[in-house]
Amino acid sequence: MIDNQAIRAEFPLLSQTEKDLPLVYLDNASTSQKPQQVIDAVAKYYASENANVHRGVYGLSERATEAFEGVRGQVQRLLNANTTKEVIFVRGATEGINLVASSWGRSSLKPGDQIIVSEMEHHSNLVPWQLLVADLGIEIVKWPIDARGQLHLEDLAGLLNDKTRLVAVTHMSNALGSINPINEIITMAHQQGAKVLVDAAQSISHMPIDVQALDVDFLVFSGHKMYAPTGIGVLYAKQALLEQMPPYMGGGDMIYQVSFEATTFNELPYKFEAGTPNIAGVIGLGSAISFIERVGFDTIAKIENDLLDYATARLSAIPGLRIIGEADHKGAVISFVFDQAHPHDIATLIDQDAIALRASHHCAMPVMLKFNLPATLRASFGVYNNRDDVDRLCAALVDALDMLA
Ligand SMILES: Cc1ncc(COP(=O)(O)O)c(C=O)c1O
Structure with missing residues (x-):
């Protein structure tokens, strides 16, 4: 003890x-409680650093942008992502999964394709896929749990086939506590040519995650379950996938050039970050990561x-x-x-x-x-x-x- x-x-x-x-x-x-350092970081940002990011050439905005982008670097190191281009700030795990379902799902799935979803998923890793079923003619395949709340790899082997395009699975169940063997799941899915989305909403504050070692395609988490503020989270996705995916939302920041005739989009990660982001939330997330790393x-x-x-x-x-x-x-x-x-x-x-x-x-x-x-x-x-x-x-x-x- x-x-x-x-x-x-x-x-x-x-x-x-x-x-x-x-x-x-x-x-x-x-949701977790917040340490004083996170509360202080958010208060300090509003008291002395508040300005919009990526927009101003004045000092205050440049400092806010530097702090904001610094946190992207912290997330990259936390996850061992290859580049900060793979770190997309979103509102939370739910928005991250919806982004993948809308953007990757709608642009790459076709009728008859299958998505394997485990029976222990939070609604936010099931309903976004269900929303695609009627529109795209895809099928959701349930990966059942046993009476002790566990998933079995033999069952997954029986479900994977050449129609499987994605396995959507939680790292750790919020309802049962079960921790899933995501390493093996990813290897098996990749052998079948399927992608894997890992919901790390529960695991992120409890255990280290290395996205390159896992070779995971998509991974999401929410800040508020890891001692950070509400309204901020992260979608990690491999750069090659993000490059191919169309924007999820349109608006400021995600564009390169706009006219009534044609609009071109910003580079990664900004292509997926339309509108003024939750700057204070990002600053708080950075402080929460420092807290976790210190402990x-x-x-x-x-x-x-x-x-x-x-x-x-x-x-x-x-x-x-x-x-x-x-x-x-x-x-x-x-x-x-x-x-x-x-x-x-x-x-x-x-x-x-x-x-x-x-x-x-x-x-x-x-x-x-x-x-x-x-x-x-x-x-x-x-x-x-x-x-x-x-x-x-x-x-x-x-x-x-x-x-x-
Ligand atoms: C496993 C899991 N996934 C996703 C979510 C959704 O997180 P959020 O509501 O922060 O988007 C939760 C929240 O409880 C969760 O426990």
Whole structure:
């Protein structure tokens, strides 16, 4: 067990009380809290650096542009992308996937083509593909999960064929915690000539990702789940793919020359960044990356793996509690239900004990259907959580069950 008191102290929101009790925040898979350095970076940008980027020749705008583009370099290094041209700033994972579906999907898919989508995907990695089905005559093929919430490579081998154009899969499930073998998935898909889109919304704050080592085609994540502000995220895509893809949105910044007769488009990555970007969000993202790099993925893994093991053991000991998602390889997300109580009732009761716990379908309704559940309770951990949070959760759950009985 690592003492993470100093890390926790960097997050001002966590020292506030709810209902006169210290807050226990366990909804990190939904969004993370922000360290002081991210809050300060955003405030400093607005207080002393605010100007539009890529437009002004005056000093303030040049400094804002330098800071903004500096973060693109940070993302490139975080992901080990080949060039900053492969780093597209978007609003979040959802927009990144929609960009790929609209631009790459509409320009390169034809009737009869298949997209394999895993059964554990967040709606944002299923619905954008469904939107193409009627228009393009393509087919979505479900890659099923087993009763423990795992995907099997043998099943993928059976689904891949010469019609498969894309495998859309999450690195880590927000509803089950399962971590998928994306390395092997990418190798298998490529052997069949298919591309792979990895949804790294959950994994990005927990483990290192090397897009060149993975040879992944598309990868998306959201800043707000990795200690950065909301409204900013990243689409990584291989330069060769981005060069071929048409623009997603039209407007300022994404053009080279415009007339009523003909418009030409800007070079990468700007071709995909129409309009004034979320500059403050990008600055905050840069600060969040610095925070993660300062703490280090080794420390993050030690803290979160300890919490996963400790919480799994403690929760499993509560009578009537059933964990949903028992993959061999899991991140610090635990979904669970009680046979005797509805998740929403439990979450509402433990809110009285200042425990912020999610009760929901977690935007993964196909997972709920698979387990024949309307919803689950979900405890998801960040680098600032500790065993005390788990103890408080378990005590509150036992009290809530007593009350409902
Ligand atoms: C696995 C996964 N993918 C995608 C998303 C969508 O992220 P956002 O709403 O930030 O675009 C989420 C959010 O919960 C997620 O957990």
